[in-house]
Amino acid sequence: MGCKAAGAARIIAIDINKDKFAKAKELGATECINPQDFKKPIQQVLTEMTGHGVDYSFEVIGTADTLIAALASCNMNTGVCVLVGQIPAGTTVPIDPLLLLSGRTIKGTPIGGWRMGDAIPKLVTSYLQKKFNSDLLITHTLPFAKINEGFELLRAGKSSLRRKVPSLRGEVIRCRAAIAWAVGKPLSVEEIEVAPPKAREVRVKVIKCKAAVAWETGKPLSIEEVEVAPPKAHEVRIKVVATALCHTDAYTLSGADPEGRFPVILGHEGAGIVESVGEGVTKVKPGDTVIPLYIPQCGECKFCKNPKTNLCQKIRVTQGKGLMPDGTSRFTCKGKQIYHFMGTSTFSEYTVVADISVAKIDAAAPLDKVCLLGCGISTGYGAAVNTAKRAALEACHKGWGVSVIVGVAAAGQEISTRPFQLVTGRTWKGTAFGGWKSVDSVPKLVTDYMSKKIKVDEFVTHTLPFDRINEAFDLMHGGKR
Missing domain, CATH: 3.40.50.720 (NAD(P)-binding Rossmann-like Domain)
Incomplete structure (x- = not known):
């Protein structure tokens, strides 16, 4: 394409x-x-x-x-x-x-x-305009609880997973997240609490939701109830509507990733709705349709200002350690801290990202399709x-x-x-x-998709519920996704 x-x-x-x-x-x-x-x-x-x-x-x-x-x-x-x-x-x-x-x-x-912040919204728009169609790349749609099946599908080469979760609202949200507790172990879907950001107009609380947790390397993800804390200053809490599966997720789960931290909530190809924002966030607001970005775009560092690269270094150190910019995590499960993954952690019903790691896109874009613009x-x-x-x-x-x-x-x-x-x-x-350049380009890519200039739909091979996420990994490894 x-x-x-x-x-x-x-x-x-x-x-x-x-x-x-x-x-x-x-x-x-x-x-x-x-x-x-x-x-x-x-x-x-x-x-x-x-x-x-x-x-x-x-x-x-x-x-x-x-x-x-x-x-x-x-x-x-x-x-x-x-x-x-x-x-x-x-x-x-x-x-x-x-x-x-x-x-x-x-x-x-x-x-x-x-440059992810710039490009993702544009790619979504392009998808909506039917400039390209990524739907063909979706092979399976699994429930969140089957996230480990997604990995099996991935390993079997049969999957390009997308995961749908129901639309929920609330100040204190309990949801599920896929947590990687240890290197090489399957993700564990746990119930976590995702707390809204501290905002002037809205009182936000910890959210409990489902997530696919990777407790250790080489093991299937476990669907757990996790707690997602409210976003702090310059952070955004997102309700993840759809997420896809990438070989990078499997790479980290295998234990080969030198930056892999466990337990962790994997996932970096997602799309969703802003649930709440922290102090100082001005580019997005609750209700905005967004794509989280694993490559941020602060627009201020020498890398962002250089047209020859898109690798913003603003939060690179903490992101590589599985933490938010302040050096802490927003995820907990069973009393344990759960690490973030690539600054996005989309294998959770709710996630928290830095405000420079999110791109606002066309609200009309189908999130189960344009989530693929987050990476692949x-x-x-x-x-x-x-x-x-x-x-x-x-x-x-x-x-x-x-x-x-x-x-x-x-x-x-x-x-x-x-x-x-x-x-x-x-x-x-x-x-x-x-x-x-992520923040600048993603909205344009979405626009191109909406204009039919690029294809996205064709890349969707399967649509699986969240609970079957491990099947998605099997499909992916089997080459059938």
């Missing part, structure tokens, strides 16, 4: 699961091939199909072999390989220097290069239209190519290479969230 939006005339989709081909074509693929149908390496097949190799390749599987194949399939002089997939920790990728010597490049694209679609789409497109001119010159890495590599991961690969001027770079 992103390649189509970027103007690609020929888009070749590659997957060993032929069941995905019909959907791939709906999303813009002009051709679909299965590597298992050929005796030759897939890079050789692609080179023969195109005559010279592809201009851009996007590696989304996250293995050393597929990364090498993706790079080798590029045009030897100007091809750009964009890494999207997350490669397991400790993996070494032995790249032949000759692959880069003539001008090929590798680069990354965090969250598609979007924005990242892939932005990798093509932002990061890769920006490097197109440089890539036209031999030895000036730029390689973009899209996927999140695991801790300790290295790419085995030699300095000679870069001696002629090649560049490796990354692009988080597709290069979008």
Whole structure:
């Protein structure tokens, strides 16, 4: 879909699961091939199909072999390989220097290069305008209590989970949240209390609700009752209406994430309604439709002011520790503190985020669709239209190519290479969230969706209730989501 939006005339989709081909074509693929149908390496097949190799390749599987194949399939002089997939920790990728010597490049694209605060509302609007359709990416819809089933679906490659929760209102809210109590253990859906922010007009209290809690690594999520405290100054408490499942959630749950803290409430692709706000919050108010952002946009730091990056560092330290900007958590369950995840924690009926980590979007946008703009679609789409497109001119010159890495590599991961690969001027770079400036771009992406400029609906493969969240993980790991 992103390649189509970027103007690609020929888009070749590659997957060993032929069941995905019909959907791939709906999303813009002009051709679909299965590597298992050929005796030759897939890079050789692609080179023969195109005559010279592809201009851009996007590696989304996250293995050393597929990364090498993706790079080798590029045009030897100007091809750009964009890494999207997350490669397991400790993996070494032995790249032949000759692959880069003539001008090929590798680069990354965090969250598609979007500035999340700016881009998410725009993406939602674009979805509503039918500029793109992410519905095709939703594979299952599960009840909150089945969040661990979602992980099973994810691991089985069968899921792009979305979770719906009922619309509730109240000063003190009890809801469920999926809490990761320990590394490697399943999420535990607990009842928590989500307290409204301290505001001048509204008296807010702790909310008790359901959440999918990850008590430890490698275990299914547990649906628990959790307590969600009121938002403090410059914080926003959100009623999560829908959330999707991402491989990054599974990555952290597996215990491979060096920043993984347990118990925790995972989830970072969500959408909802502002329930209450803390002091000093001016950009959103109770009742606003929003998408929480795992990459904030303060608009003041040197990173936000630089057009070359979208990686705001305002709250990076505390977010990486699973805490709010003041160094504390808003979640508790059974008397224990529960960590936040990527500043969003959308596997809970209520969550609290920093006010620089939320984007107001078109109220008419279907939240069970546009929640995907919180990460997955924005990242892939932005990798093509932002990061890769920006490097197109440089890539036209031999030895000036730029390689973009899209996927999140695991801790300790290295790419085995030699300095000679870069001696002629090649560049490796990354692009988080597709290069979008989050707060600015997300509303525009929503607008593009509403205008039918981008597709979102096609990315929804399943819709599951919250209680079946672990099934969603199974679908995802099974490659069927």
